[in-house]
Amino acid sequence: MNKQPAFDEILELVKECELSGRELREFAMAQLDTLPTYDWSGVYVLDGEMLHLDAYVGAATDHTEIPVGRGVCGTAVAENKNQLIEDVRELSNYLSCSAFTRSELVVLIRNGETILGQIDIDGHEVGAFDEQDERFLNELAALLAYRWE
Ligand code: SME
Numbered sequence: 001m002n003k004q005p006a007f008d009e010i011l012e013l014v015k016e017c018e019l020s021g022r023e024l025r026e027f028a029m030a031q032l033d034t035l036p037t038y039d040w041s042g043v044y045v046l047d048g049e050m051l052h053l054d055a056y057v058g059a060a061t062d063h064t065e066i067p068v069g070r071g072v073c074g075t076a077v078a079e080n081k082n083q084l085i086e087d088v089r090e091l092s093n094y095l096s097c098s099a100f101t102r103s104e105l106v107v108l109i110r111n112g113e114t115i116l117g118q119i120d121i122d123g124h125e126v127g128a129f130d131e132q133d134e135r136f137l138n139e140l141a142a143l144l145a146y147r148w149e
């Protein structure tokens with residue numbers, strides 16, 4: 001399936017809207033919610049050694065604060081690297097938000113070298129996300145970083 005047209009449309013909407021800060025992040029997460037395999041979409045904001053849940057769409061989660069180094073989200077920051085997880089059941093450090101979640105993609109939001117936070121998406125199918133999703137979310141992350149405050 002070619003997901004690019006839907007991705008391009010979302011990037012265009014986010015570019016064109018006049019929101020910033022948390023309002024922009026809420027708008028962007030609502031757009032992600034329209035994509036078929038995106039069952040939970042959220043932003044975590046990094047403050048020191050802790051990630052704090054910010055805008056999100058999907059079921060409420062217990063993991064509103066995640067220390068750097070813990071889970072998929074904390075590992076992304078600790079390793080300064082996006083995390084594309086085909087099957088969360090193969091991980092030992094996974095923090096479960098929902099019993100339905102089978103795959104996950106975490107993409108860092110950076111301003112230059114500084115990590116501001118991350119976009120975290122969960123899917124109910126194994127292998128719901130691939131490099132195309134990662135490239136798209138990298139572009140979205142850059143737009144969010146640009147209007148972070
Ligand atoms: N699964 C994540 C926790 C966040 S929830 O997916 C919303 C992790 O292992 O860090």
